[in-house]
Amino acid sequence: MGATSPFKNHHYNNHNHQSHFVTKKLIPWTLYALLPIALLRLYFNPLDFLLSSSDHLLPTTSPISSSSSISISNPPPLIPPHQHQESEKARHESAPPCDYATGKWVQDKRGPMYNATTCTTIKEGQNCFAHGRPDSEYLYWRWEPNQSHCQIPRFDPNTFLQLISNKHLAFVGDSLARNQLESLLCMLATLSPPNLVYTGGEDNKFRRWNFPSHNVSISVYWSPFLVQGVERSSSGPSHNHLFLDRVNQKWAEDLDKMDMIVLSFGHWYLNPAVFFEGDSVLGCHYCPGLNHTEIGFFDAVRKALRTSLNAIRGRRRVANTKGISVVVTTFSPAHFVGEWDKNGACSKTKPFGEGEKMLEGMDAEMRKVEVEEVEMANKEENGERYLGYFGAVTLDVTKLALMRPDGHPGPYMHPFPFANGVSERIQNDCVHWCLPGPIDTWNEILLQVIKKWDLGQSGREE
Ligand SMILES: *[C@@H]1O[C@H](CO)[C@@H](O)[C@H](O)[C@H]1NC(C)=O
Numbered sequence: 142m143g144a145t146s147p148f149k150n151h152h153y154n155n156h157n158h159q160s161h162f163v164t165k166k167l168i169p170w171t172l173y174a175l176l177p178i179a180l181l182r183l184y185f186n187p188l189d190f191l192l193s194s195s196d197h198l199l200p201t202t203s204p205i206s207s208s209s210s211i212s213i214s215n216p217p218p219l220i221p222p223h224q225h226q227e228s229e230k231a232r233h234e235s236a237p238p239c240d241y242a243t244g245k246w247v248q249d250k251r252g253p254m255y256n257a258t259t260c261t262t263i264k265e266g267q268n269c270f271a272h273g274r275p276d277s278e279y280l281y282w283r284w285e286p287n288q289s290h291c292q293i294p295r296f297d298p299n300t301f302l303q304l305i306s307n308k309h310l311a312f313v314g315d316s317l318a319r320n321q322l323e324s325l326l327c328m329l330a331t332l333s334p335p336n337l338v339y340t341g342g343e344d345n346k347f348r349r350w351n352f353p354s355h356n357v358s359i360s361v362y363w364s365p366f367l368v369q370g371v372e373r374s375s376s377g378p379s380h381n382h383l384f385l386d387r388v389n390q391k392w393a394e395d396l397d398k399m400d401m402i403v404l405s406f407g408h409w410y411l412n413p414a415v416f417f418e419g420d421s422v423l424g425c426h427y428c429p430g431l432n433h434t435e436i437g438f439f440d441a442v443r444k445a446l447r448t449s450l451n452a453i454r455g456r457r458r459v460a461n462t463k464g465i466s467v468v469v470t471t472f473s474p475a476h477f478v479g480e481w482d483k484n485g486a487c488s489k490t491k492p493f494g495e496g497e498k499m500l501e502g503m504d505a506e507m508r509k510v511e512v513e514e515v516e517m518a519n520k521e522e523n524g525e526r527y528l529g530y531f532g533a534v535t536l537d538v539t540k541l542a543l544m545r546p547d548g549h550p551g552p553y554m555h556p557f558p559f560a561n562g563v564s565e566r567i568q569n570d571c572v573h574w575c576l577p578g579p580i581d582t583w584n585e586i587l588l589q590v591i592k593k594w595d596l597g598q599s600g601r602e603e
């Protein structure tokens with residue numbers, strides 16, 4: 142692959158595309174309209190490249206991670222109905238809920254708990270150290286939440302596996318879901334190596350591992366839209382066709398076998414798409430030439446998440462047996478500066494300092510949609526009398542992730558990218574996260590969330 146854009150033939154990668162955004166005054170997603178054109182361009186082009194499964198330009202073996210910070214304000218899931226009252230009491234007696242989303246990155250000389258030697262499942266595209274990334278300062282930071290009673294302990298694989306023993310944890314979504322899963326596998330592998338027990342779909346899009354020591358299953362389901370859709374392709378439609386009211390059965394048909402689901406998605410909604418609801422076209426995102434109304438993508442993301450959460454709740458109620466816990470990892474911002482294929486597209490080696498970078502624009506809006514939908518699902522569940530079948534939280538990592546422009550593979554998505562000298566044009570991944578890297582923190586916070594849930598379930602003190 143050279144320095145030319147792999148999507149140069151796509152109709153939207155041109156000036157019309159940009160002027161379309163500029164001239165379209167009535168777009169409802171005004172925040173988005175405020176973004177500079179250069180930024181728009183970066184969002185569309187590189188993501189289309191990096192996140193496309195059909196182009197095979199990026200080995201899907203490279204996972205992208207998402208980060209998470211969580212506020213736990215919802216009823217803890219997995220509580221059998223008869224224990225509900227007691228656990229309510231336990232909750233009230235414990236410390237106020239933690240807001241992991243507010244805090245700062247501080248230096249930490251301990252460094253990561255795994256590396257490319259000890260973890261054999263790191264994907265090519267995220268194996269930054271093995272690919273010759275020369276700096277290592279990005280590995281020596283930890284997230285310090287503002288609230289002093291909410292400090293995040295170092296990840297303890299034994300605790301994690303114990304808390305989900307005899308359970309099945311599924312990661313569902315795009316390559317950032319996969320990035321987070323692969324971070325988790327590396328951290329758990331320091332205790333006990335996972336057995337890969339299932340693999341299916343091209344590029345290992347569906348995989349499951351067992352940790353026999355604790356009878357834990359962890360799986361990943363490729364479903365970048367969560368809902369049903371037809372991906373655009375060179376031979377098929379030039380837009381994604383997304384059915385926002387129909388959940389993707391690739392993962393939903395296994396719901397009865399899952400105890401906990403991590404949903405992580407969003408970036409694929411930036412691509413040109415036509416959105417369907419029922420039998421009719423709801424609108425589209427970037428579809429000049431088609432006679433559809435431009436509706437942006439925030440509403441589509443909202444509907445897709447709502448459809449998914451409703452499907453999970455509905456299925457669980459029918460099954461009527463055990464609870465299910467849902468974690469929505471919030472949107473993980475990209476950090477392209479300038480063009481995606483220009484040397485130095487994300488070459489920072491330190492996190493942003495406090496106040497240096499605000500959460501705003503599309504990143505903020507995506508996160509907001511996710512937070513609101515999770516709140517609404519819990520509210521509805523409670524309104525129908527909470528029976529312990531469903532509970533959801535957000536793993537609110539958007540801010541944590543935003544502050545880590547230094548955590549991406551950049552050119553080290555490929556091995557030794559400068560072996561033949563430095564060139565002006567080079568492909569950069571400023572979306573996914575190096576492993577090890579900042580995304581490990583998402584899973585440290587995930588463990589804290591699961592601990593809370595377990596506390597609710599058993600009444601045990603930490
Ligand atoms: C990886 O970690 C192991 C165990 O901590 C250590 O012995 C080894 O030197 C590390 N390898 C690299 C390449 O850092």
Ligand SMILES: *[C@@H]1O[C@H](CO)[C@@H](O)[C@H](O)[C@H]1NC(C)=O
Nearest residue numbers: 240243244286287288289290
């Ligand atoms: C951090 O916590 C302190 C008290 O614990 C609070 O007064 C302050 O508003 C918090 N800062 C932010 C940014 O939330």
Ligand SMILES: *[C@@H]1O[C@H](CO)[C@@H](O)[C@H](O)[C@H]1NC(C)=O
Nearest residue numbers: 306307308309356357358398
């Ligand atoms: C092992 O875990 C699965 C869920 O992944 C569960 O259905 C099964 O009952 C567990 N086995 C035992 C012996 O608890």
Ligand SMILES: *[C@@H]1O[C@H](CO)[C@@H](O)[C@H](O)[C@H]1NC(C)=O
Nearest residue numbers: 421422423430431432433434
């Ligand atoms: C576009 O859609 C509108 C409203 O649905 C319709 O009235 C019009 O005829 C359509 N134009 C074309 C060229 O199909």
